[in-house]
Amino acid sequence: MAASTTQAMGTLPSGLGICTTFPDIFYLPELVFGGLVWILVASTHVNPPNPLGWVMFVSVFCFVLTTLWMIIFAAGGHKNSSGWAAADFAYHGLAAFFYLSAGVALAFITLEKRDTNPFRNYQIDIAAVVFAFVATLFYFIHTFLSAIRWKSF
Template sequence: MASTTAQHMGNLPSGMGICTTIPDIFYVPELIFGGLTWCLVASTKVQPANPLGWVMFVSVFCFTVTFLWAIIFGCGAHRNSGAWAAADFAYHGIAAFFYLSSSVALAYVTLGMKDLATSSEGLRLYRIDIAAVVFSYVATLLYFLHTIFSALRWKSF
C-alpha cells in the first residue's frame, strides 16, 4: 500500500518500485514469456528459415532491451524525466508491433507444420511450435498492455 500511495502516476519508479507499479510490473512477465518464446523457437528445426529468423531476432532483441530497460529503471538512471517516459512508451510500442508481426509469422509457419506432424519427432516439434506461438502471443499482449500504461504515464507528465 505504501508503494501505491507514494507513487504518483507521473513519477517514474526506481529500485524495487519497478516491481510494484504499473506498467513496470510487466517487465518480469515480458522477460519470462519472451525468453520462453526464444528458447522454444531455438529448440525446433529452423524451417523455413526466414520467418523463424525474424521471430528469433524479435525475441532476442526484445529480451535484451527489456532487460537493459529494467536495469536502467531499477538503478534510477532515468532521473524521473518526461523524456524517459516517452522513450518507455516508444520502445514498448515498437516491441509490441515487432512481437505481433513475429507471432503472426510463427503461427503461419506452425500451421504449415501440421502436415509434417505424422511421426513422433514431427509431432514433438509441432507441439513445441504451438507452445512457442502461445507464449509469443502472451508476450505480445504484455508488451501491448505495457505500451498502453506507459502512454498514460507519459501523458500525465
C-alpha cells in the same frame, strides 16, 4: 492491490519500485514469456529460416533490450524525466508491434508445417505461438499504461 497505489503515474520508479508499480510490474512477465518464445523456437529445427529468423531476432532483441531497460529503471538512470517516459512508451510500442508480427509469422509457419513436422516439434511450435501472443499482450498493456504515464508528466 497495493501495486497501483505505491507511486503516482506521473513519476518513474527506481530500485525495487519497478516491481511494485504499473506499468513497470510487467517487465518480469515480458522477460519470462519472451524468453520462452526464444527457447522454444531455438529448441526445434529452424525451418524455413526467413520467418523463424525474424521470430528469433524479435525474441532475442526484446529480451536483451527489456533487460537493459529494466536495469536502467532500477538504477534510476532515467532521473524521472518525461523524455524517458516517452522513450518507455515508444520502446514498448515497438516491442508490441514486433512481437505481434513475429507471432503471426510463427503461427503461419506452424500451421503450414503441421503435417510435415514431428508431433513433438509441432507441440513446441504451438507453445511458442501462444507465448509469443502472451508476450505481445504484456507489451501492449505496458505500452498503453506507459502512454498514460507519459501524458500525466
